[in-house]
Amino acid sequence: MSHHQDDIEIIDRLSQKDKKALYLLYDKYSGALYGVILRMCRNQVLAEDLLQETFVKIWQKIDTYDASKGKFYTWAYRIAKNVTLNSLRKPDLLIQNEELRVDTTKTILEPEPDFTELNGAISRLEPHHQEAISLVYFRGYTHREAYEEMGVPLGTFKSFIRQALQLLRESYKHELLIIWLLLETF
Amino acid sequence: MMDRKKILEEGLLEKYILDELSAAESQQLSSIIANDEGLKKQFEALEEDFEKMAFENAIAPPGHIKIRLQKRLGESKVIPMPKSWRYAAASLTILFVLSAFWMFNRWQNSKNDFEILQEQTISLQERLNALEEDYLLTNRRLKTINGPKTIPLILDGNNLAPNSRAVAYVNHDRRIVMVNAQGLPELPDHSTYQMWSDVDGEMIDMGLLPTDEELITLKYIDKAESLNITIEPAGGNDHPTVEKLIAYVTL
Numbered sequence: 001m002s003h004h005q006d007d008i009e010i011i012d013r014l015s016q017k018d019k020k021a022l023y024l025l026y027d028k029y030s031g032a033l034y035g036v037i038l039r040m041c042r043n044q045v046l047a048e049d050l051l052q053e054t055f056v057k058i059w060q061k062i063d064t065y066d067a068s069k070g071k072f073y074t075w076a077y078r079i080a081k082n083v084t085l086n087s088l089r090k091p092d093l094l095i096q097n098e099e100l101r102v103d104t105t106k107t108i109l110e111p112e113p114d115f116t117e118l119n120g121a122i123s124r125l126e127p128h129h130q131e132a133i134s135l136v137y138f139r140g141y142t143h144r145e146a147y148e149e150m151g152v153p154l155g156t157f158k159s160f161i162r163q164a165l166q167l168l169r170e171s172y173k174h175e176l177l178i179i180w181l182l183l184e185t186f
Numbered sequence: 187m188m189d190r191k192k193i194l195e196e197g198l199l200e201k202y203i204l205d206e207l208s209a210a211e212s213q214q215l216s217s218i219i220a221n222d223e224g225l226k227k228q229f230e231a232l233e234e235d236f237e238k239m240a241f242e243n244a245i246a247p248p249g250h251i252k253i254r255l256q257k258r259l260g261e262s263k264v265i266p267m268p269k270s271w272r273y274a275a276a277s278l279t280i281l282f283v284l285s286a287f288w289m290f291n292r293w294q295n296s297k298n299d300f301e302i303l304q305e306q307t308i309s310l311q312e313r314l315n316a317l318e319e320d321y322l323l324t325n326r327r328l329k330t331i332n333g334p335k336t337i338p339l340i341l342d343g344n345n346l347a348p349n350s351r352a353v354a355y356v357n358h359d360r361r362i363v364m365v366n367a368q369g370l371p372e373l374p375d376h377s378t379y380q381m382w383s384d385v386d387g388e389m390i391d392m393g394l395l396p397t398d399e400e401l402i403t404l405k406y407i408d409k410a411e412s413l414n415i416t417i418e419p420a421g422g423n424d425h426p427t428v429e430k431l432i433a434y435v436t437l
Contacts, residue, residue, distance in 0.1 A: 019259055026252055031244030032237070038245055051247055052255050059259060069216050070203075070229075073237045078205040120242025137236065138243070142206050143197075158197055165200065168235050 007072045014062045022059050029073060030055070033080045039116060039138040040084045050087055054080040085140050121171040122164075129164035132157060188214050190225060199229050203236055327401050330362060331355040341415060341433035347371060352395070352433060354413055361406040363413075367395040370432075373417065380418045382426050383410035389426045412436045 013021035033054060038047040057079050065075050117123075118138070122130055128150070135146040147157035193199060193215065201207050202215050219226050330336065336357045343350035351369035356362070370379060379395035381404055393404040395415065416423075417430040 019256075022259070023252065023256070026255065030251070031246050032240040034247040035243045035245040036240060039243075048248065048251050052251055052258065055255050056258060068220070071233045071237065073240070074203055074233050077203075077236070077240065081205060118243055120239060122239055122242070133239075136200075136204055137239070143201065161197060161200065165232065165235065168239060169231065172235055172238055 008067055011062065011065065011067065011072060014059075019059075022055065025058070025072070025076075026055055029076055032073065033076060036077065036138055037080055037084050039134075040081070040140045041088055042116075046087065050080070050084050053087075054083050057083060081140055088140075121168050121175075124171070125164055125167055128160055129167065132160035133164045133168075136161065188218065190218070190222060193218065193225065194228075199225075199232050202229075203233060327364065330357065330360075331364060331401075333357065335359045339413065339435045339437070341413065341435045343370070343433050344431070346417075346430065347432040350432070352415060354435070356406075356413075356437070363392065363404045363406050365395060365402050365404060366400060367397050367402060368400065370395070370397050370415075372397055376420050377417050378420050378422060379415055379432075380422050380426070382414045382416065383407035384412040384414060385409050386411075389414065391422070391424070394422050410437055 007025075010021045010024050014025065030051060034047065034051050037050045037054070038044065041047050041050065054076070058076055061079070065072065116134070116138075118130060118134060122133055125133070131150060132146065135141040135149060136143060139146075141149060143154070143157065143161070147154045150157060150160075152160070188198070188211070198207065198211075198215055202212060207215065219229050331338070336355050339354045339356060341352040341354060347370065350371050353366045353369070355364045365381065367379060373379065379397070381392040381395055382389040383392055384390075385407060386409075390407050390410075391405070392407060392413075393402070395402055395404075412434050414426065414434040415432055416426045416428070417432060418427055
């Protein structure tokens with residue numbers, strides 16, 4: 001958990017208003033958070049603004065982060081999700097951004113990249129498992145909204161989530177085992 | 187009532203991570219996790235899995251977002267200088283200080299030179315003024331004694347002052363008498379030469395004759411028949427000491 005320990009030191013510096021600490025966290029986590037934000041809002045211009053906004057909030061609210069209650073990434077993910085969902089609830093802003101984007105940057109020859117595509121362990125799951133996780137984690141749906149979206153009963157949806165998470169767990173354990181074996185071998 | 191069983195059955199751990207619980211539920215859940223080692227392990231594993239999944243699906247944001255963030259937080263003003271720049275800046279500072287010091291010295295020297303030059307100029311100006319005055323005086327005297335109406339008269343010393351001579355210049359039109367007494371022998375401090383005009387047998391004082399001046403202007407006396415030089419006590423006399431008459435000339 002030295003990885004986690006590094007974060008604690010950086011976060012400590014961040015709560016003392018060290019901007020360099022924020023940029024270190026940005027370098028480490030901006031990709032993961034941008035992946036979430038972009039899949040949630042599906043608008044590159046807006047996602048860029050929201051990523052910046054997320055880190056401004058991290059800078060402002062770092063004092064409310066409690067390392068004993070969870071990992072920094074979990075906390076930052078919640079901020080990113082909130083920032084994005086709040087922005088999507090303001091339709092005016094979104095429409096403006098859409099118009100701006102269509103007018104200035106996109107042409108018919110350049111199709112929108114498919115941000116919904118998933119990589120890694122989740123991409124190897126069954127489609128319904130993939131979709132269930134994707135909806136709650138990458139699309140910002142609540143469980144209640146997600147099961148309606150999928151058109152399955154809530155109980156079924158919950159079991160999809162549980163199964164998917166178990167499969168992910170096994171997949172990552174397996175990866176860890178391989179890494180451990182490789183380390184042992186060399 | 188929230189308990190371990192409910193948490194696991196209803197998937198509250200993932201809802202907690204996904205921020206779907208109310209503030210009160212979150213509070214309750216976090217205190218239960220804190221006191222339940224097994225639940226805590228499970229929660230941490232779930233956090234780990236979600237984070238791994240997020241990293242596997244990371245998308246690199248464009249580089250300008252970080253710059254925008256730095257600008258937003260006012261970082262642009264305090265971008266740290268590369269080390270080599272710092273050395274360059276330090277060198278430039280030293281160079282600046284040295285050149286400022288050199289310039290200051292140069293300035294001080296120039297100031298001193300200027301002051302000397304100014305003093306010299308003033309002294310030259312004073313000398314020029316003195317020369318000019320001298321010239322004007324000489325010129326005036328020359329005009330006085332060199333005019334066609336001026337009569338030069340030689341007063342040779344008698345046996346009391348042999349080989350001595352004074353020269354008088356008389357201009358009756360302008361009523362001027364000037365005498366060069368430099369040809370007379372020097373006297374001790376307690377005595378002086380004095381000149382007199384003889385009018386109808388009476389000697390009238392014309393003034394003293396210092397021997398160290400080139401040309402002395404004396405009083406012009408009307409109807410003078412002769413000019414006479416006597417030796418008198420220092421400061422002059424009211425009546426001439428005729429025994430000490432050393433030279434005379436008739437007009």
